[in-house]
Amino acid sequence: MSAQAPLSFEDIKVGEEFVSPGRTVTEMDVVLFAGLSGDYNVLHTDAEHMKSSQFGERIAHGLLVLSLQQGLVSRIAPELVELPMAELGWKFRGPVKIGDTVHVVARVSDKRPADRPGWGLVTVERRVINQRGEVVQEGESEHMVERRLG
Amino acid sequence: MASASAASPPPRTERSSYFEDVEVGVPLETPAMTVTAAHVSLFSGLTGGAPAADPDVVPDLLALCLSSGLGWRVPRPPLVVLAFMAFDWKFHLPLRIGDTIRSRSHTAAKRSMKDGGVVFEERAIVNHRDEIVQSGRLTLLVAKRKPA
Numbered sequence: 001m002s003a004q005a006p007l008s009f010e011d012i013k014v015g016e017e018f019v020s021p022g023r024t025v026t027e028m029d030v031v032l033f034a035g036l037s038g039d040y041n042v043l044h045t046d047a048e049h050m051k052s053s054q055f056g057e058r059i060a061h062g063l064l065v066l067s068l069q070q071g072l073v074s075r076i077a078p079e080l081v082e083l084p085m086a087e088l089g090w091k092f093r094g095p096v097k098i099g100d101t102v103h104v105v106a107r108v109s110d111k112r113p114a115d116r117p118g119w120g121l122v123t124v125e126r127r128v129i130n131q132r133g134e135v136v137q138e139g140e141s142e143h144m145v146e147r148r149l150g
Numbered sequence: 151m152a153s154a155s156a157a158s159p160p161p162r163t164e165r166s167s168y169f170e171d172v173e174v175g176v177p178l179e180t181p182a183m184t185v186t187a188a189h190v191s192l193f194s195g196l197t198g199g200a201p202a203a204d205p206d207v208v209p210d211l212l213a214l215c216l217s218s219g220l221g222w223r224v225p226r227p228p229l230v231v232l233a234f235m236a237f238d239w240k241f242h243l244p245l246r247i248g249d250t251i252r253s254r255s256h257t258a259a260k261r262s263m264k265d266g267g268v269v270f271e272e273r274a275i276v277n278h279r280d281e282i283v284q285s286g287r288l289t290l291l292v293a294k295r296k297p298a
Binding site: 063084088092121 | 168189192193196197198199200202203209210211214215216218219220221222223228230232233234235236237238239241244285
């Protein structure tokens with residue numbers, strides 16, 4: 001999977017789109033992520049408190065869903081997510097609840113030469129979509145990519 | 151001199167900070183934490199991320215996730231965050247297993263809304279050499295204090 005040579009700037013096709021498989025977000029994902037990150041906010045950990053909230057139940061950490069998104073993209077375009085990220089702009093549009101199933105649509109939206117000689121910048125738009133077709137998160141990543149010599 | 155009281159102390163409950171308590175410009179610094187191979191294994195297994203070409207490199211997003219937990223460990227009662235709305239983030243330097251990170255932050259601005267308020271937080275993750283590895287701005291929706 002990651003045995004292939006790293007992508008060079010010239011290999012990247014603007015407009016190319018990737019659609020990931022789905023991933024059901026489970027209680028175990030949320031509990032593990034709370035333990036790993038140390039974010040025990042009641043939004044994610046107190047089922048009783050959340051019954052009376054606007055969501056009616058616990059919701060997944062936004063950064064958990066963002067991280068699952070990265071994993072999903074790596075299953076369809078590993079060469080793309082291996083490119084080091086320079087910037088990430090992200091919006092959390094709506095809650096992801098335990099039992100929701102999300103998938104990702106990623107699209108290479110732009111590429112241009114970087115200020116640093118020998119390098120280029122590539123923009124990837126990503127949308128995280130739930131089982132009802134609602135965009136729950138979206139954003140853009142910028143990647144520094146080496147240009148092929150010669 | 152006060153004598154020892156027979157009355158039991160009031161119960162200890164988790165105190166909270168609300169939108170009204172947030173002070174613009176006040177610097178906050180978290181304790182430090184060493185990023186281990188266990189963190190990377192757990193994160194990669196949980197998220198299904200492809201293994202990095204260099205196994206000593208910490209996934210970019212893991213550092214951001216760890217800073218979210220560190221953010222609760224500051225000398226201020228926990229902020230009642232209703233929602234994480236957005237962030238704009240820059241990755242300056244790679245992080246390696248064994249590096250020790252902490253996060254520094256301050257509120258850049260706050261804006262009152264009808265139900266709660268929006269807080270714009272500037273945050274930098276620094277390593278044990280005091281180099282900024284990642285930094286950016288986070289937008290949070292924070293609860294207001296309920297009227298007494």
